[in-house]
Amino acid sequence: MQDRTIIINNTPIEKGQQTTIEFNVARLPTHTTIELPVYVYRAREEGPVLLLTATLHGDELNGMEIIRRMRVEQTIQPQRGTVIAIPILNIFGFLQNSRTFPGGKDLNRSFPGSQNGSLAQRVAYILIHEILPHVDFGIDFHTGGLNRSNYPQVRSVVTQEENRLLAQSFAAPFIVNSKLRDKSFRKEAEKRNKIILVYEGGEAMRFDEFAIQEGINGTLRVMEFLGMREGSPEANRTIWMKTSRWIRAGYGGIYHPLVHEGESVKKRQVIATITDPFGDFEYKVRTGESGHVIGLSHLPVVHKGDALIHLGVE
Numbered sequence: 001m002q003d004r005t006i007i008i009n010n011t012p013i014e015k016g017q018q019t020t021i022e023f024n025v026a027r028l029p030t031h032t033t034i035e036l037p038v039y040v041y042r043a044r045e046e047g048p049v050l051l052l053t054a055t056l057h058g059d060e061l062n063g064m065e066i067i068r069r070m071r072v073e074q075t076i077q078p079q080r081g082t083v084i085a086i087p088i089l090n091i092f093g094f095l096q097n098s099r100t101f102p103g104g105k106d107l108n109r110s111f112p113g114s115q116n117g118s119l120a121q122r123v124a125y126i127l128i129h130e131i132l133p134h135v136d137f138g139i140d141f142h143t144g145g146l147n148r149s150n151y152p153q154v155r156s157v158v159t160q161e162e163n164r165l166l167a168q169s170f171a172a173p174f175i176v177n178s179k180l181r182d183k184s185f186r187k188e189a190e191k192r193n194k195i196i197l198v199y200e201g202g203e204a205m206r207f208d209e210f211a212i213q214e215g216i217n218g219t220l221r222v223m224e225f226l227g228m229r230e231g232s233p234e235a236n237r238t239i240w241m242k243t244s245r246w247i248r249a250g251y252g253g254i255y256h257p258l259v260h261e262g263e264s265v266k267k268r269q270v271i272a273t274i275t276d277p278f279g280d281f282e283y284k285v286r287t288g289e290s291g292h293v294i295g296l297s298h299l300p301v302v303h304k305g306d307a308l309i310h311l312g313v314e
């Protein structure tokens, strides 16, 4: 809850003000400077501060589009409190269609960061030291990896009540209980008593209209839950997943999924086949237990042990 002036990158932002702040994060070998734009929307009335971050992995684009549409449609402007939005956290990866920072650094394993460290650590440092102190809650938008798509879902440690309530207010089709990983943004935020929901929808390098729309709707529901706006789209009937696991290829070959993202599956159901490329053999892939397809690989050529279908278990 911020009543006073918010100061980010030496720029004061008063109630009722909206502004763009550009962090100078790096100077490339070509002298080109790289800036990280941060959009701040403060209502006149006080209320919570909600952080929206996207494209932490540079090839995960749906979240950037979620924030863009909310800006264009002006739904990002709260009636109470403040929204801080960072549409592209990994500018470097974004320009190169890459998940990581230069040198293969994963920003989500670089927290809490360092002022004099690698580029990823510097961006992590800005987020932790310049932005996070002002924030009460956050939504960090992700997608599945390359050729792997996730059905719209929120990930959170749902055994903690505040997390559970916030995840519930987002009301994505699925909520997946998910542990905190070392050096991740979510874990470092949690240490500072800030709750960050991770939203996952769609896949890397591709816009997924359903995942984008669910991301916008969920964010508006969170804003209503936090008292930042009135009215939001009708909630989904959420299915809660206690745990999740990948079903892996038992053989190398050509993988043919027989289910879609979001589908419910029964124990022992045939959910995919693995054939050879020429028509000589076909193996059936079955589930070990019933659950829901929360993520799915679309890559036909698989080796033994490759992740095929991500199964959420209630």
Ligand SMILES: [Zn+2]
Pocket: 056, 057, 060, 142, 143
């Ligand atoms: Zn990601």
